[in-house]
Amino acid sequence: MDRLTARWSSARWLPLGLIVVAAIGDALTPIGYTWVPLIAAACVLAGVLMSFRGAAWTGAFALVVTVLLDWRVGIFYGGTGWVEEVTVLLAVLIGLDVHWMLARRDRRLAAAWSVAGALQRAVLPAPPTQVGPLRVAARYEAADAEARIGGDAYAIQDTPFGIRILIGDIRGKGIGAVSITTTLIGAFREAAHHTSSLEELAERLEQSLERDQAQHSHTSHDEEFTTALIAEIDHAGRTLRLLNRGHPAPYLIRSGRVIELLPAEPGLPLGMGDLISQPATTDTFPLVADDILLFVTDGVTEARDASGSFYDPTLLTLPDRRPATPAEVLDRLADAVYRWAGGRRDDDMATLAISLSKSDKPSRADASPSPRSPAHPFTPR
Structure with a gap:
């Protein structure tokens, strides 16, 4: 009432x-x-x-x-x-x-x-608005307004190898998901500074989750897995490297267009890596001035309208006359998902938007590789 x-x-x-x-x-x-x-x-x-x-x-x-x-x-x-x-x-x-x-x-x-709310903020604190040359905005919304603890996670660390970003989605809710989220974020913050490759970083994260699962084998953790997307941006802001472990692909916002960065060979979620012999590989994408990277969880991509159709973030509309800020992108995305789903939200929704600071942005001439450069080519969806 x-x-x-x-x-x-x-x-x-x-x-x-x-x-x-x-x-x-x-x-x-x-x-x-x-x-x-x-x-x-x-x-x-x-x-x-x-x-x-x-x-x-x-x-x-x-x-x-x-x-x-x-x-x-x-x-x-x-x-x-x-x-x-x-x-x-x-x-x-x-x-x-x-x-x-x-x-x-x-x-x-x-x-x-x-x-x-205090527990959620302790487990998943808001990242700083500035990390090296990057401007950062994050938003987390639980599926149920009366259950603010969910299974989505994100973190960002400035490391000797570049600025590394993690976004993941733990299968499960409540206190069990909080335990896994704490393990995942803690392992990422530590391993991100000591592993030179994203493949090795993903392996370290998977090992940490396996140890946590072994310690809680009597709980529902036995069947848990975690989708994860690990990203790395060099300190010059010219290159993006991505390792996708079963997570929704990120989006590159360039000149008002939203482009999905699909992996060449997506891997299985963390906790399921031993099911295949070939590990997931890293994809490389070029970055230019005014680019914004958008990371989401399946609470965005699996939002349904009245007819059951999924929301497509490439439909997101942004300001035409000036580059949008990361916070503006998240605000417009949240509003678009809300309108698409008619106000319903059946899953947690974590979003992270990242852009280069104006003073540190590389020029387009310096940052744009040739169409057939070793960088992984991407095409608008």
């Missing part, structure tokens, strides 16, 4: 309206018919829709109306009149008790949300 009154504030006046309608109806119908049950229902509804003081005053008004109606037909001193008045009085008390229980529930939920 809180959502109802927040969306339609006039709904708070519904109990008073019902009492007025009941009084008019009782006055216009024959004496053998009574509308007092509707007055009693309005008193209970007032406890849900109104404040405690509003519900109390509405109950007092309902009792006065009931007494006047009984007085009008001459049953005020009779058994029927006393039954109606006691019924309304009990309805008032029930409405006030309902209001008290809902208020107590709201206080408990607020406390739980606060704890869950």
